[in-house]
Amino acid sequence: GENVEQHPSTLSVxxxxxxxxxxxYSDSASNYFPWYKQELGKGPQLIIDIRSNVGEKKDQRIxxxxxxxxxxxxxxxxxxxxxxxxxxxxxxxxxPTNAGKSTFGDGTTLxxxx
Amino acid sequence: xxxxxxxxxHLIKTRGQQVTLRCSSQSGHNTVSWxxxxxxxxxxxxxxxxxxxxxxxxxxxxxxxxxxxxxxxxELNVNALELDDSALYLCASRARDREFxxxxxxxSGTRLTVV
Numbered sequence: 001g002e003n004v005e006q007h008p009s010t011l012s013v014x015x016x017x018x019x020x021x022x023x024x025y026s027d028s029a030s031n032y033f034p035w036y037k038q039e040l041g042k043g044p045q046l047i048i049d050i051r052s053n054v055g056e057k058k059d060q061r062i063x064x065x066x067x068x069x070x071x072x073x074x075x076x077x078x079x080x081x082x083x084x085x086x087x088x089x090x091x092x093x094x095x096p097t098n099a100g101k102s103t104f105g106d107g108t109t110l111x112x113x114x
Numbered sequence: 115x116x117x118x119x120x121x122x123x124h125l126i127k128t129r130g131q132q133v134t135l136r137c138s139s140q141s142g143h144n145t146v147s148w149x150x151x152x153x154x155x156x157x158x159x160x161x162x163x164x165x166x167x168x169x170x171x172x173x174x175x176x177x178x179x180x181x182x183x184x185x186x187x188x189e190l191n192v193n194a195l196e197l198d199d200s201a202l203y204l205c206a207s208r209a210r211d212r213e214f215x216x217x218x219x220x221x222s223g224t225r226l227t228v229v
Contacts, residue, residue: 001173006156034217043118043204043220044157089156100147100206100218101170104156 002027004092006105013080014113021108023090024072030092032099033073035064038087038107047088048075051096080112118143118207120221127228132193135224137205139186145169146188146207147218148180150199157204163188192226200228 003026013019025033031052036044050057050064050073057064061080066073077084087109091102117140127133139146145164149157159172163182177193186207192199202225206218 004156036220041222043206043222045220046217049217091156096217098170100145100162100208101159101172103159106154106156 002030002092002103004090004103004105006090006108008108009106010109010111012111012113015080015082017080019077019080019084019110019112021075021088021090021110022072023074023092023105024070025092025103026071027092027094028071029094030103032093032096033064033066034091034093034099034102035075036089036091036104038089040086044089049096049099077110080110082112082114085110085112118205118219118221120203120205120224122224123222124225125227127195127226129195129197129228131195132191133195133226135190135192135203135226137188137190137207137221139188139205139207140219141186142209143186143207143219144209146182146186146205148188148190149204149206150174151202151204151223153201160190195228197228200226202226 006023034049038044063076087107090105093102119138147162148160151157161171162169166182179191182188202223204223206220
């Protein structure tokens with residue numbers, strides 16, 4: 001089955017700096033890669049996703065890149081703000097339709113210091 | 115507002131007991147997945163239901179079972195509870211028949227503690 005590894009497990013940055021979280025996956029059949037943000041006491045919330053036919057996707061301060069050959073994808077957050085502090089999870093599934101059966105990484109706890 | 119409500123929010127059970135966790139999805143969400151999230155780990159897929167039928171299962175034993183109802187609510191049942199079952203249980207749902215635009219909506223979870 002699929003295995004997703006996520007690094008780093010914790011990340012601390014100063015407000016305004018950039019943050020990068022990296023994930024690798026093992027199953028070449030994976031083609032859909034969502035990223036989730038989980039705040040304390042809440043369930044994960046989808047913040048951005050990327051499909052295998054796209055190398056990069058941006059949404060305001062958030063961007064995701066995908067290298068399908070190397071089987072890795074990354075989340076980039078620019079101009080970080082204290083409200084970006086949360087646990088971030090990457091995930092992988094064969095298709096968007098199968099996103100409900102995703103394999104998740106173990107999460108990165110991001111702390112943005114004011 | 116998430117549109118997905120889970121109950122109860124917290125629960126303490128004794129080893130060997132049985133537990134039922136509930137999820138109420140928003141109208142039209144005919145696909146629901148359940149996940150187990152141990153402390154410090156990512157969610158692990160338990161199973162998915164689509165139109166009241168099981169539609170895929172992760173690496174969990176048969177003592178984990180589920181039901182989905184016509185009113186878009188669902189249940190996760192766990193028999194013969196073990197200490198390792200202590201975790202946050204999440205449900206996530208979407209309207210599968212619609213174009214995939216916003217992904218799955220997660221509930222806030224039920225924190226189960228087995229003692």
